[in-house]
Amino acid sequence: MSPTSTLFSAELRAASAEAHQGAESQRYVCALVAGDLDRAGYAALVMQHHVIYEALEGAAEAMRHDPVAGPFVDDALTRLPALAADLEFLLGADWRRRIEPTPATVSYAGRLRAVGADSPERFVAHHYTRYLGDLSGGLHIGRSLARHHGLTGDAGAAFYRFDRITDPKAYKDAYRARLDDLPLDEAGRAALRDEVLVAYRHNTEVLAALSGLVPTAGAAA
Numbered sequence: 001m002s003p004t005s006t007l008f009s010a011e012l013r014a015a016s017a018e019a020h021q022g023a024e025s026q027r028y029v030c031a032l033v034a035g036d037l038d039r040a041g042y043a044a045l046v047m048q049h050h051v052i053y054e055a056l057e058g059a060a061e062a063m064r065h066d067p068v069a070g071p072f073v074d075d076a077l078t079r080l081p082a083l084a085a086d087l088e089f090l091l092g093a094d095w096r097r098r099i100e101p102t103p104a105t106v107s108y109a110g111r112l113r114a115v116g117a118d119s120p121e122r123f124v125a126h127h128y129t130r131y132l133g134d135l136s137g138g139l140h141i142g143r144s145l146a147r148h149h150g151l152t153g154d155a156g157a158a159f160y161r162f163d164r165i166t167d168p169k170a171y172k173d174a175y176r177a178r179l180d181d182l183p184l185d186e187a188g189r190a191a192l193r194d195e196v197l198v199a200y201r202h203n204t205e206v207l208a209a210l211s212g213l214v215p216t217a218g219a220a221a
Contacts, residue, residue, distance in 0.1 A: 009176035019200035026207040031214040035148030041213040043090040055109035059116020068120035082158035102209040108202035125195035
């Protein structure tokens with residue numbers, strides 16, 4: 001690589017910076033972090049996450065031995081057991097029949113299943129967008145939720161804890177190094193870059209669909 005070359009991970013970060021900011025500034029996310037949602041309002045997001053990660057982690061199993069996508073599949077990232085525990089805490093033992101995915105969530109999960117079936121580079125785009133976000137801003141969200149809702153131990157916000165990753169920064173650095181070393185031609189890299197924006201669009205649409213749960217000014221949270 002020449003001294004003036006840009007690392008692929010840096011290209012991805014720059015290309016998605018605006019979309020990332022758009023997702024973080026969604027009304028629902030601001031209310032979530034500020035503690036303005038009641039538990040039902042928070043539980044609605046956990047429901048959407050379960051549907052999304054069920055599709056993502058199903059795709060990960062299909063890609064586990066793929067030469068391009070396989071190196072990114074890591075059981076330390078798996079979120080479904082934590083989401084199930086959070087939903088049981090928040091909704092009760094019958095949580096599975098109470099899940100209500102929004103149309104935006106159904107669309108997102110459908111996209112994850114589609115790329116997980118036949119596009120390793122597009123799968124990596126979704127994997128990168130979700131899990132590196134979880135290991136970055138997601139950790140902050142988890143701390144805010146625990147504080148505002150009195151969630152202690154593993155109850156209610158287990159999704160935001162990665163017990164098998166002791167150093168998130170080192171993990172993210174190693175992950176980005178794998179992105180930089182991906183054996184893709186320019187067409188493959190372009191597909192991955194494009195799909196990162198698709199992933200952010202889907203995520204933003206899911207968050208926007210939950211905005212109606214944010215209390216209006218002067219209303220009780």
